[in-house]
Structures are given as C-alpha cells and as structure tokens.
Amino acid sequence: MGSSLGRRLPVMADVAKEAGVSHQTVSRVLNDHPNVRSETRTRVLEAIDKLGYRRNLVARALVTKHSRTLGVVSFDTTLYGPASTVYGIEQAARAAGYFVSIVSLKSIDRAGVRDALDYLADQGVDGIVVVAPQRSAAQALADLPLGVPTVAVEGGQAGEVSVVCVDQVAGGRLATEHLLSLGHETVWHVSGPSDWLEAEGRVAGWRAALEQAGREAPRPLAGDWSPRSGYEAGRSLASMRNVTAVFVANDQMALGVLRAFTEQGVRVPERVSVVGFDDIPESEFFSPPLTTIRQDFDAVGRHSIEVLVRQLEGGPQERERLVVPPALVARASTARV
Amino acid sequence: MGSSLGRRLPVMADVAKEAGVSHQTVSRVLNDHPNVRSETRTRVLEAIDKLGYRRNLVARALVTKHSRTLGVVSFDTTLYGPASTVYGIEQAARAAGYFVSIVSLKSIDRAGVRDALDYLADQGVDGIVVVAPQRSAAQALADLPLGVPTVAVEGGQAGEVSVVCVDQVAGGRLATEHLLSLGHETVWHVSGPSDWLEAEGRVAGWRAALEQAGREAPRPLAGDWSPRSGYEAGRSLASMRNVTAVFVANDQMALGVLRAFTEQGVRVPERVSVVGFDDIPESEFFSPPLTTIRQDFDAVGRHSIEVLVRQLEGGPQERERLVVPPALVARASTARV
DNA sequence: TCAGATGTTGTTAGCGTTAACAATCAAGTG
DNA sequence: CACTTGATTGTTAACGCTAACAACATCTGA
Known part of the structure; x- marks a missing residue:
C-alpha cells in the first residue's frame, strides 16, 4: 500500500501537491486547526489517504x-x-x-x-x-x-x-494489627533489604503497631525479597518455640517461610500464622493460601x-x-x- | 550546571563559537570523524564540557x-x-x-x-x-x-x-519423557489456552513422547495459565483414581494443581508426580518443590x-x-x- | 620547484515539520 | 462606499543536526 520498495515515503509536500494546497494547510488539517474550510479539509484527508501519508513525528518533535x-x-x-x-x-x-x-x-x-x-x-x-x-x-x-x-x-x-x-507504613500496621487481633502475643518480622524504602516503611508500620499495643518487638530477620532468603529466615523461626505469628515483607519470601515451616513440621496456621505483602497472583494458591497486604x-x-x-x-x-x-x-x- | 532557568540549552553552534571552530567541526568530533586535528578535538571537547552541551538526538534522527x-x-x-x-x-x-x-x-x-x-x-x-x-x-x-x-x-x-x-515441543517431550522414565504408565496434561502457540507446542511434545512410547494420550484439560485454572484442573484430576503423572503447561497452573491435590489429600509425589513449565523463581519453594522445564x-x-x-x-x-x-x-x- | 595527493576546516543545503507573518477575500459597519 | 473584521490560505523562516562539496594548508615525489 504505497510503500513499495525503493519509493520514498510521502511527505507533507506530496500531500499538498496532491490536494492542490500548501503544505501548511496540510499541517493545519493534521493539527485540527479551526480555520480550514471543510471542503479543503476533506480534499486533504483524501490525499493523505490516497498516498498513505503518515506524519513524521521526529520532524515534528524537532520544531x-x-x-x-x-x-x-x-x-x-x-x-x-x-x-x-x-x-x-x-x-x-x-x-x-x-x-x-x-x-x-x-x-x-x-x-x-x-x-x-x-x-x-x-x-x-x-x-x-x-x-x-x-x-x-x-x-x-x-x-x-x-x-x-x-x-x-x-x-x-x-x-x-x-x-x-503505596502507604507502606499503613501496610505494615495492617498486617501486624491483624495478627494481634487474632490474639497473638507478639509478631515476628522478616524484612526486605534495608536500603529499600518499602522495606523500611513496612518495618516502621510493624514496629508502630506493636508499640501501640504495648508489645515487645522481636529482632527482625533480614531477607532480600527472594524466596530463598525467606526460606532461610523460616528455618530460623521454625526452631524457635515462642514464635506464633510472622509478618513477612513480601509474598515471595513468605513462600519460602511456608516451605521451611512445612519441612520442619511447623503447621500453618495451627501453630504459626503468616502474613505476606503484595498479593501476587500465586498467593491465593500457596499451601495454605496466604493472608497478605494488597498493593494496587x-x-x-x-x-x-x-x-x-x-x-x-x-x-x-x-x-x-x-x-x-x-x-x-x-x-x-x-x-x- | 548550565541549565539554570530561562537560559536555553546550548546547541552545536554555541560550542563552535566557544571553541572557535565551525559547527561542522563540532559535529565531526562528536561522530568520531578521523580527520580532525587532535588539538582541535581537545578544544572542542573542552568547550562541550564547559557549556554542558548534549547533542540533540531528535535533530540528528531527522537527518x-x-x-x-x-x-x-x-x-x-x-x-x-x-x-x-x-x-x-x-x-x-x-x-x-x-x-x-x-x-x-x-x-x-x-x-x-x-x-x-x-x-x-x-x-x-x-x-x-x-x-x-x-x-x-x-x-x-x-x-x-x-x-x-x-x-x-x-x-x-x-x-x-x-x-x-524456545523449543516448546522439545520442552513438552522432556517433561513427558521424564515422567515416563520414572515408570508412569501414562501422563496427563493440563494445557494452556489453545490459541497460544506455546501451549500448542507443549501439547505436541507431550503427545509425541507418549506416542513414541506407545502409550495412550488421555484427553488434556484446558487451562488459561492462571493458578485458578490449574486449581480447577487439579480438582478434576484428584478425583480420578488412575492418574499418577501430570504435565502442567506452566508453573502457575502447576501451583494450582498442587493446591488442589493438597486439599484433596492427594500426596505429591507419592501418589501423583507433577511437572511444570517455565521455572519461575517461586517453583523451587512450592510444596513440594516443583520439577519443571526451564526456559531461558x-x-x-x-x-x-x-x-x-x-x-x-x-x-x-x-x-x-x-x-x-x-x-x-x-x-x-x-x-x- | 611544481603538480598532485592528502589532511583539515568551513560553507551551504537540506531533513520534514510547525510558527509567524503576510496576503487575499467575503462579510459586516457606519 | 471606504473601512474594519474575521476566515482562509500561502510564504518564509526557523528547529539543530549531518552530508556534500569547496577551500585551503601541508606533505609527497620527480
């Protein structure tokens, strides 16, 4: 359609000649300039159509x-x-x-x-x-x-x-308060890498919720967002008798935690409750399906x-x-x- | 740095004036043209540096x-x-x-x-x-x-x-042959949407492997890549007594299948073996960790x-x-x- | 020493578009 | 009827860059 090999692409001047107007009028039509006679506009549009003209956005950007x-x-x-x-x-x-x-x-x-x-x-x-x-x-x-x-x-x-x-602090609070409201004495935390603002916000929210409830905040375990780091944190947590609730800073790490718990025979949620963060599409189908914080x-x-x-x-x-x-x-x- | 409000950005001509050469010489320096005296080149580069000049790629693209x-x-x-x-x-x-x-x-x-x-x-x-x-x-x-x-x-x-x-057919074969080599009589398949070429290739590989081994190919269950569709297929499969091996067309659906099996008390891999496709970062931490086909x-x-x-x-x-x-x-x- | 080759630089002309201004024409206004 | 107004169109000049060619200086070899 007009772009057969060897022939150069039509430019505004070609359209202008075809329609019997100046290139500026073509430009006006293209830019919806109000002062163009409708009959002229039609003629230009027909020429554009006939030649298969497309305006050169690079030239346009230059000016x-x-x-x-x-x-x-x-x-x-x-x-x-x-x-x-x-x-x-x-x-x-x-x-x-x-x-x-x-x-x-x-x-x-x-x-x-x-x-x-x-x-x-x-x-x-x-x-x-x-x-x-x-x-x-x-x-x-x-x-x-x-x-x-x-x-x-x-x-x-x-x-x-x-x-x-997204209000990360509110998210951390939400997760923690949910766990506290279920009767857990305190909530452990597997955090993201410390140089991430999101990780920081979630920690802050978690800490604030615990403080407000007058609970002791345990030392958070540091992860790097990967399932593997969650798995490792999970192994540590599994070995501690007093852990009943964990807020994990993202769903992927939560998956790792769940995996570690399964391996160690720690039942979720019977012995430990777990909350993640993100609500990735997979979370709903983890074993068990993961309670989490959705970010839009x-x-x-x-x-x-x-x-x-x-x-x-x-x-x-x-x-x-x-x-x-x-x-x-x-x-x-x-x-x- | 040079971009204080109101002053327009320097252009090639500004650099040329600063260096006491023509704009074309500046262009030559920028484009690594061989025939520029090294002393001139240095002078131009200094001017560029001094003015904080950056060439306008839009103008360049136009020509x-x-x-x-x-x-x-x-x-x-x-x-x-x-x-x-x-x-x-x-x-x-x-x-x-x-x-x-x-x-x-x-x-x-x-x-x-x-x-x-x-x-x-x-x-x-x-x-x-x-x-x-x-x-x-x-x-x-x-x-x-x-x-x-x-x-x-x-x-x-x-x-x-x-x-x-990626050679999808080979992937489907690989998954199926792996299951057959473990002694399974036949392999069931949860496929992707039929209008996806990848889904089609995986089905073809699966079918070819079964055929080559002289086994009957069961009717594949159709999914849509989502964990939910895998979950639904998993529920169907769980209710069938003769299923011992399933090749699922992607890891997310495989997660759904695993979830359904867990719910129905079908143990993996003791009663049924499952293979996925993609090797998403999560797969290693599914319960159980998922055997899958990695795509690079x-x-x-x-x-x-x-x-x-x-x-x-x-x-x-x-x-x-x-x-x-x-x-x-x-x-x-x-x-x- | 001079013709020719080569290296180095400048000048001019676009690339295809929009902006600014000028020109033309029809319609209103006193 | 001359005079302003507004609509419609055309002409010219950028935008900032590279390509092509011209101009000059310098270096060769006979």
Whole structure:
C-alpha cells in the first residue's frame, strides 16, 4: 500500500501537491486547526489517504520541542511489583497519548540512575517516571534537577520531585494489627533489604503497631525479597518455640517461610500464622493460601502518569505527594491463637 | 550546571563559537570523524564540557533517518514469561546502543497488534520486536510488511519475519519423557489456552513422547495459565483414581494443581508426580518443590536483539529462525511409581 | 620547484515539520 | 462606499543536526 520498495515515503509536500494546497494547510488539517474550510479539509484527508501519508513525528518533535515520549526508569522489571507498576504506567501513558521509553536497571545505585536519566534526557523525553524503591535511587533524584519534569514512584521524600507511592507504613500496621487481633502475643518480622524504602516503611508500620499495643518487638530477620532468603529466615523461626505469628515483607519470601515451616513440621496456621505483602497472583494458591497486604500497583502507575501529565500540560505546579492505601486480604495462613 | 532557568540549552553552534571552530567541526568530533586535528578535538571537547552541551538526538534522527530506538510489542508484561523476555530485550538493546519503546497489549488480537506496529512505526523506530505468543498475533505479523525490520519472539512460522523462540515441543517431550522414565504408565496434561502457540507446542511434545512410547494420550484439560485454572484442573484430576503423572503447561497452573491435590489429600509425589513449565523463581519453594522445564527467557531476548541489529546494520538478510533449547529441572514433585 | 595527493576546516543545503507573518477575500459597519 | 473584521490560505523562516562539496594548508615525489 504505497510503500513499495525503493519509493520514498510521502511527505507533507506530496500531500499538498496532491490536494492542490500548501503544505501548511496540510499541517493545519493534521493539527485540527479551526480555520480550514471543510471542503479543503476533506480534499486533504483524501490525499493523505490516497498516498498513505503518515506524519513524521521526529520532524515534528524537532520544531515543537515535544516528543510525546515519557521515560521510565525502573529496577528489575522481572519482579512482580515493578513489572505491574511499569505496566500500569505504560497503559496510562498510552491512553494519554504518550510513547514510553523504558530503562530497566540491574542494580540501582546513584550512578546508574543518573546515567539512565541522562540517557532518557538525551533522547528528548518530555517527562520521566522513576520507580525508585531504594534509598540510593531516591537520593540520585534529589540532586538532579535536570529540566525535565519528573515523578518518583515509591520514592519517599525524594527531594523536589512529586511522589506517588503505596502507604507502606499503613501496610505494615495492617498486617501486624491483624495478627494481634487474632490474639497473638507478639509478631515476628522478616524484612526486605534495608536500603529499600518499602522495606523500611513496612518495618516502621510493624514496629508502630506493636508499640501501640504495648508489645515487645522481636529482632527482625533480614531477607532480600527472594524466596530463598525467606526460606532461610523460616528455618530460623521454625526452631524457635515462642514464635506464633510472622509478618513477612513480601509474598515471595513468605513462600519460602511456608516451605521451611512445612519441612520442619511447623503447621500453618495451627501453630504459626503468616502474613505476606503484595498479593501476587500465586498467593491465593500457596499451601495454605496466604493472608497478605494488597498493593494496587496499577493505581500507582496510573496516578504517576496523571501527576506527570498534569505537570507537563499545566506548567510547573506544586510538588505533589499521592499516597495509595494498601488493603488486607485475609486467607487461610492466619488463625486465632 | 548550565541549565539554570530561562537560559536555553546550548546547541552545536554555541560550542563552535566557544571553541572557535565551525559547527561542522563540532559535529565531526562528536561522530568520531578521523580527520580532525587532535588539538582541535581537545578544544572542542573542552568547550562541550564547559557549556554542558548534549547533542540533540531528535535533530540528528531527522537527518540521519535513524532514531536508534527499537520498538517492542508484548502481551501482558505482568506475566513472568513476557516480563523476563522484555527485560532481556531491553538489556540487550541498550547494550547495543538502542533505546527501547514498549507497547504492552492487554489482549492480543490482529487489530491490536496492527495498531501497535503502526504506532511504533509513526514514532520512527528503526526496528521492532514482537513478542507474539498467540496465533492471532503471529497472523497479524504475517500480513504486515511495513518496511521496518521486524523480529518475532515465540511467533511460530510468522510469515516473512525472523523468529526467535524456545523449543516448546522439545520442552513438552522432556517433561513427558521424564515422567515416563520414572515408570508412569501414562501422563496427563493440563494445557494452556489453545490459541497460544506455546501451549500448542507443549501439547505436541507431550503427545509425541507418549506416542513414541506407545502409550495412550488421555484427553488434556484446558487451562488459561492462571493458578485458578490449574486449581480447577487439579480438582478434576484428584478425583480420578488412575492418574499418577501430570504435565502442567506452566508453573502457575502447576501451583494450582498442587493446591488442589493438597486439599484433596492427594500426596505429591507419592501418589501423583507433577511437572511444570517455565521455572519461575517461586517453583523451587512450592510444596513440594516443583520439577519443571526451564526456559531461558533472557537468552531469547538477547538473541532477538542480535538478529534484529544484524538486520539493521547489515542490510536485508535471509529470514532467520533461532531456537533456544529448554532444560529439565528435576525437583521433589516427581518420583518413581 | 611544481603538480598532485592528502589532511583539515568551513560553507551551504537540506531533513520534514510547525510558527509567524503576510496576503487575499467575503462579510459586516457606519 | 471606504473601512474594519474575521476566515482562509500561502510564504518564509526557523528547529539543530549531518552530508556534500569547496577551500585551503601541508606533505609527497620527480
């Protein structure tokens, strides 16, 4: 259809000639300029159709200074959380008429984030969403006012940029209070890596709930989000007689904990109750089905684009901070003492 | 640093003036043109550094006709397989000096894929990778020779484009033969959705292995990749006395099967052996740890970029077809009869 | 010493689009 | 009827870069 080999693609001037108008009129039609006679408009549209013309967005971007492309920087999009968030971002961005260019970092350090931001800025993105769940990433944002509007997702108090995140502290509270309400004396915790803001927030929520109930907070066991680290924490916990309730900082580690308990003959929820975090699709089918805290990643992605687009289209506003509440999903891994 | 408010970003001409040369010389330095006096080069680089100049890739793309951006079309990047593949693609592309623009489809139908391809073509991508695991997506490729080099991932015999995929048939064989070798009379199968090429390949491998061993192939149970559908298939299987071995088309469904078996008191692997597919990070910690077929998604992503870049940089070559072999990972969910 | 080759730099002309301004024409207004 | 107003269209000039060619200096070898 018009793109046979060797012939160059039609440009605006070709359409103009075909329709017997100037290229500027073609541009006007394409940009929905009001002052074009409807008869002319029709003629132009017919010419466009006939030639199979598609406008060159690169040339357009050069003159308008807007590429209608948004950059996304994320950490390991293989993980469920980042993957879901990026998915939400991508859907929302496309719905808003933006392309999405993605950089997935293997490890998030200050230099890595900085490079990624430079890389995207070079490409001419109009705005950037940084999924910055680690303290180091959030810091990298703090000292980079690079002229491109930026929104941080899960970024804590990330300097001057707007932030969209799930209320991790509330999530930690929710999990802990649920366990306490079932009559458990105290709640143990398997945490995420200490440089992750999410891990920190969950610890804080857990600690706050225990404190408020006047309970002693045991020493948390540190994991790295992987099922294996949960498994190892689980083995430790299984050997302790006084453990009756565990809040694990994500579902994958919770799976490892469950596995360790099964191996050691520790029954869940009869002897120990377990709560996870994330509500990954698998959790419902763990043995036993896992009580967990659901994060609405999709909403986070959508909101981050909303905030960013608002900044792009409405000039420089106030720094926003949008918090999405988490929710408890009660299943069979928790029970009364 | 140089980007204080209100002042416009430096362009090549600014650097040229600063260094006392013509803008073309600056361009030569930036493009590593050989014929530039090293003293001049140094002077230009200093000017670039001093002004904080970054070249405008949009303007460059307009004249070179290359954006150094690759498009990726994928289906639901929330799933582990697509997410891992896209991750591999992104890493490989960046290593090769390309940006990546992603479109994640909610559902893959012909129109959706077509729109996504048009969308990316408009943006001026140099090449496209389509993760096309469904028959409908592969078909959409077949009739779209849009002038942009394209590679299909998991795309079967996708028309004129090159294809990179995991050998699903071999995977199905591997799983089935493993079970037969443990002494099982026959192997049941929980399949993926019938319009997925991967599901089809796994069924074919399973059937071929059974046939080769002279065994009767039971009627496969159809799932939709979700743990829930596996759970439902598992309940059916649990009620059948003669089932001793099940090959499930992915790990998530296998989790559902395990859950159903646990609920019904069917012990794995004592009474029934179960094999999954994918080797998601969780599988090792299922109860029991799942024997499964590992797909090297990362390699698939890398290879797809290699093939694409080869096409981009070496002119139009032969259509390639690259097949990545799967591997059996034996764990505790399978045992001798 | 001079013709020719080679290295180094500058000048000019696009790439395909939008923005700014000018030009034209019909319709209203006093 | 001259004069403003608004709608419609065309002309010209950017946007920031690379490609092509021209210009000059320098180095060869006879």
